[in-house]
Amino acid sequence: MSRIKNCFEQLKQQNKTALIPYVSAGDPNPDITVELMHAMVASGADIIELGVPFSDPMADGPVIQKASERALIYGTSLTDVMGMVSTFRESNSDTPVVLMGYLNPIEVMGYEKFAQQAQDAGVDGVLTVDIPPEEAGTYIPALRHCNLDPIFLLSPTTTKERMKIICQHASGFIYYVAVKGVTGTLALDTEEVSRRLDVIKEVTDLPVGVGFGIKNADSAAAIGQVSEAVVVGSALVNLVEKNALDNDKIIKEISRELQSMRRALDS
């Protein structure tokens, strides 16, 4: 069984919502990433989403754009990111890790080579923002061959017909983008999200995580009422930016924020 599937099954038994923090690998420097991953697990993260820096993050708002830029100052490459996962796996064999990024670095490496290296490093799922299933061709088979879950986005504009197609190709979980917009967008309407999740549940049995717009413990708890997972990105990356010169402080602040979200989700 995949680590992601196993994770969701265990949480279901415990009647808990998955907390999925996102950080950009190599932000604000490559030294912090593995330590930060362990700290997030200790603070209640169930799955870690690790951003692969890209020069042109078209779907991201300013907060995650800047994270990519900081990581690229150190030349953090896709290979480097997989190296970080590999190091993380030396002392954590349970927490699923999902790589989130854009297609071009994977395209340049080659789908098969990427999938093999990701599997060897201990990656569990891959979310590539700019590859819809229509364009996925050999990308999905390459991931499946290496037991990696292809994770896809659904959005407020996705028709039910497309949802079916997308869910046929997806495994692990479905990522529902809760707002029309880029990452870090304000305003999230829990009732609207709940209505959309009902539709998604008609087409798939996969767990659904909700992201884009979860700012704090309150919004995490609200969304956690209606979904199996909440994804928190920009709110955490903001803390990296604010404390960019102090790795210890970044870890402390992010841990505190996640602990507060964990408590809110569990109460």
Added chain:
Amino acid sequence: MTIETATEKKLSDMPDENGHFGQYGGMFVAETLMEPLEELKRAYLMYMQDADFLAELDKDLSDYVGRPSPLYLAERMSRELGGAKIYLKREDLNHTGAHKVNNTIGQMLLAKRMGKTRIIAETGAGQHGVATATVAARLDLECVVYMGAEDIQRQALNVYRMKLLGAKVVSVESGSRTLKDALNEAMRDWVTNIDNTFYIIGTAAGPHPYPAMVRDFQSVIGREAKQQILKHEGRLPDALVACIGGGSNAIGLFYPFVDDQDVSMYGVEAAGHGLETGEHAAPLCAGKPGVLHGNRTYLMEDQHGQIIPTHSVSAGLDYPGVGPEHSWLKDIGRANYVSVTDTEALQGFHDLTKIEGIIPALESSHAIAYVKKLAPTMDKDQIIVVNLSGRGDKDIHTVATIDGIEF
């Protein structure tokens, strides 16, 4: 079954229904944009067959833009180069001073029919931004133009023109602060405001249907040139030459000739300081295929797949990608892609100005610079049609600065 049905597919039949030109093109975007792109595709396919739409487009192109643009025989330049006869397709004489308006008129009419009330665009040199702001003013639509902070410095005149026309110009400070970053930012705006906003992409790149749609609106250039050269010379030209950034003026000239295999096609990229320096904007000549801005195409990228900074003296060519149809035409060998340096382009700028009394845009000067190399290798009875895609007024300041002149 008749024999005709067995004939081979024509090159002009591309792209396929999902926007693929061979392995290039496609729709590589985040999920939120898939449905808006489908909606746009449906509208574009429908209205390109709609007689009222096409009649309105024709009327605007003739009465507002001033089409057809002349095909001018550059006699003195032909004589001095001592080879082929050189014809200039005078897109510089269009309203707003470049070919860009052909496309903005078309997309704006589409936006109006789709009931969109807000227009956004990206711009590099500012020509597309000006062309968009112009048509938005005419239709009284809100207009926001994204422009790299670097380009805002280089093209201050066009920035002011856009503001005069009522557009809001947003300075893009992310990434390399040039055209590619303006495109990223416009995409982010679009994804946030898809309900009321139409994104007018200025070049034949981006996700499907943009490359095909922009090509179709720009093809008026090649259709006219074909009729005009047949009238002047009674035959098709031997070669077509056009500069390439994203490649909209080039594809507009090339496309109506793409099935005429005897017509050679030359796309001229910006070699900047020289291909060997790495400081250029020539993905077709020196890049590799990859995925950026919604399509698979040749890109300027490093070994890790990060997009690398480009350089050209011409802001309009300063782009790390290129329209996917050009990538395909390169791979199948139908078109030739070459490059000229900043220095050669500047010389082309001065030459055309002095020899023909026409001040070309720095973008178009790249095409002129290549014609200087190509024409002398051809016979006197051969014909070149070069797309003079824009006028040079916007570049006077840049050229003066390079020549050490201060106003």
